[in-house]
Amino acid sequence: MDKNTRICIIGGGPAGLSAGMYLEKKGYFNYSILERQDRVGGKCWSPHYNGRRYEMGAIMGVPSYYAVHDVEEFCGITHDGPKLNRNYKDASGKVIEPFARTLGNIIKNPWLLKMKGQLKKFGELLETKYKGYDLNGHRGVAEGRYDGYAVTPGRERVEGVNPNLKDLAMPFKDFCEMNGVPLVQKIWIGPFTSFGYGYFDEIPAAYVLKYLDYQTCMNFVKVNLWTWKDGTQYIWEQLNDHLKHPARLNSTITKVERHDGKVFVTVNGQVEEYDKVIVTAPLYIPNKRDDGQKGMVEYFDAREDEKTLFSKIDYERYDVQAFLTKPENHPEISYYVFDNMVPKALGHLMVYYRRWRDEVDQVITTYALRKHKNMPEIPYDKCRKMVQDDLEIMGNPAEKVINEWSVYYFPHVFTEDYAAGWYDKVEAMQGKYDTYYAGEVMSFGDMDETAEYSRELVERFF
Ligand SMILES: Cc1cc2nc3c(=O)[nH]c(=O)nc-3n(C[C@H](O)[C@H](O)[C@H](O)COP(=O)(O)OP(=O)(O)OC[C@H]3O[C@@H](n4cnc5c(N)ncnc54)[C@H](O)[C@@H]3O)c2cc1C
Numbered sequence: 001m002d003k004n005t006r007i008c009i010i011g012g013g014p015a016g017l018s019a020g021m022y023l024e025k026k027g028y029f030n031y032s033i034l035e036r037q038d039r040v041g042g043k044c045w046s047p048h049y050n051g052r053r054y055e056m057g058a059i060m061g062v063p064s065y066y067a068v069h070d071v072e073e074f075c076g077i078t079h080d081g082p083k084l085n086r087n088y089k090d091a092s093g094k095v096i097e098p099f100a101r102t103l104g105n106i107i108k109n110p111w112l113l114k115m116k117g118q119l120k121k122f123g124e125l126l127e128t129k130y131k132g133y134d135l136n137g138h139r140g141v142a143e144g145r146y147d148g149y150a151v152t153p154g155r156e157r158v159e160g161v162n163p164n165l166k167d168l169a170m171p172f173k174d175f176c177e178m179n180g181v182p183l184v185q186k187i188w189i190g191p192f193t194s195f196g197y198g199y200f201d202e203i204p205a206a207y208v209l210k211y212l213d214y215q216t217c218m219n220f221v222k223v224n225l226w227t228w229k230d231g232t233q234y235i236w237e238q239l240n241d242h243l244k245h246p247a248r249l250n251s252t253i254t255k256v257e258r259h260d261g262k263v264f265v266t267v268n269g270q271v272e273e274y275d276k277v278i279v280t281a282p283l284y285i286p287n288k289r290d291d292g293q294k295g296m297v298e299y300f301d302a303r304e305d306e307k308t309l310f311s312k313i314d315y316e317r318y319d320v321q322a323f324l325t326k327p328e329n330h331p332e333i334s335y336y337v338f339d340n341m342v343p344k345a346l347g348h349l350m351v352y353y354r355r356w357r358d359e360v361d362q363v364i365t366t367y368a369l370r371k372h373k374n375m376p377e378i379p380y381d382k383c384r385k386m387v388q389d390d391l392e393i394m395g396n397p398a399e400k401v402i403n404e405w406s407v408y409y410f411p412h413v414f415t416e417d418y419a420a421g422w423y424d425k426v427e428a429m430q431g432k433y434d435t436y437y438a439g440e441v442m443s444f445g446d447m448d449e450t451a452e453y454s455r456e457l458v459e460r461f462f
Contacts, residue, residue, distance in 0.1 A: 133146075285313075
């Protein structure tokens with residue numbers, strides 16, 4: 001492609017900003033990033049409280065976050081945040097050690113004895129039967145192929161045929177049961193469901209395992225995690241500062257029309273002309289949202305294939321609240337509540353996070369899911385009350401909510417559409433209308449998968 005191609009990037013979150021960085025690395029400088037909000041970072045949102053930053057969105061990374069590492073290198077920053085740690089409580093607020101192999105625990109939970117064996121078996125299955133499972137993106141999976149770049153610092157190009165990969169379309173619960181390793185769900189659930197990515201009986205195994213490949217999951221188990229002192233938003237603020245063309249904030253796009261090999265974007269009332277557009281903002285939102293976010297099909301001259309495919313996307317209703325507590329009620333550490341990570345506990349507090357362990361005059365953030373595909377959605381206010389009541393049960397009552405949001409979180413498709421080749425159909429549309437689709441839905445809803453997808457998109461098409 002001509003290096004002077006005029007490229008419009010919609011969205012100034014990790015996907016959009018890293019698209020800018022990787023374009024620059026390849027010699028494309030004629031791009032604009034349009035961001036609707038008055039800040040960059042998207043779901044990496046780290047507001048200030050009492051001299052420090054807390055996390056309303058993304059919190060952590062793992063050592064295999066190679067794309068995030070590219071950004072750190074580009075900007076000369078590093079992961080310098082507080083060390084993470086956590087304990088566990090049951091739904092009644094009692095502190096528990098669910099994985100301790102003590103006699104009492106084993107008598108209560110005999111499955112503990114079988115878990116280690118299943119974990120080992122699972123690791124072997126992923127390496128052999130499911131070879132190629134962990135590549136970024138979903139190209140070829142539904143057809144029993146893998147096609148992408150290895151999850152290594154060098155990201156070597158790999159492709160191959162593996163019909164077993166079709167199993168990844170199944171809900172993770174069924175996938176584990178079919179492979180005789182149901183107990184591994186007890187490990188994977190912590191960094192999956194409580195992080196808002198849905199329940200194992202509804203979410204295709206592909207999403208679970210591309211994010212939590214075996215190594216990444218073990219990094220969570222061993223708490224071998226990265227954080228940033230000034231929050232994850234700082235990574236993207238830094239990147240924005242280092243780009244030749246920082247994102248244009250407060251950009252309201254009302255129309256995008258594609259014809260005659262050009263893309264006409266109406267932004268803040270003015271029409272701008274481009275050659276290509278990369279959409280990292282939501283492609284489709286099935287309901288009306290209070291924050292005014294819309295899917296691209298609503299403001300683009302969307303074609304029938306775009307409308308049909310994108311209408312299959314759903315997202316998680318994941319609520320985050322930042323609470324203040326009295327010093328005596330401040331938890332001494334973050335807590336996970338496994339009992340509340342199952343569909344029957346929908347709307348309850350699954351995890352609460354204490355970021356700064358050296359100071360009690362800081363906020364605590366809470367996390368709850370309020371939608372399962374087969375259950376009625378719990379209204380926002382009701383869920384907020386349930387979470388507040390749960391904090392009381394946990395022995396850490398909180399008086400005041402100082403920040404909250406209900407996030408457009410983890411867009412994905414379900415098993416039937418995944419198995420029917422949704423991803424290969426969308427991948428086949430890349431570039432068709434001078435439009436490229438990136439951002440969370442194309443890979444997975446975490447910082448690194450989205451940034452890595454942007455890297456690959458630039459590598460493949462520019
Ligand atoms: C509570 C929470 C916890 C998380 N924890 C982690 C974690 O620990 N580790 C991790 O790696 N990830 C985590 N994530 C996920 C991570 O933040 C996201 O996956 C990542 O930010 C996605 O990047 P993105 O650029 O695809 O989308 P987003 O971050 O959503 O960015 C999209 C951007 O597009 C903008 N936009 C939307 N519509 C338009 C429009 N019409 N015009 C212009 N701009 C538009 C938005 O304002 C936004 O800035 C978490 C997220 C949340 C909410």
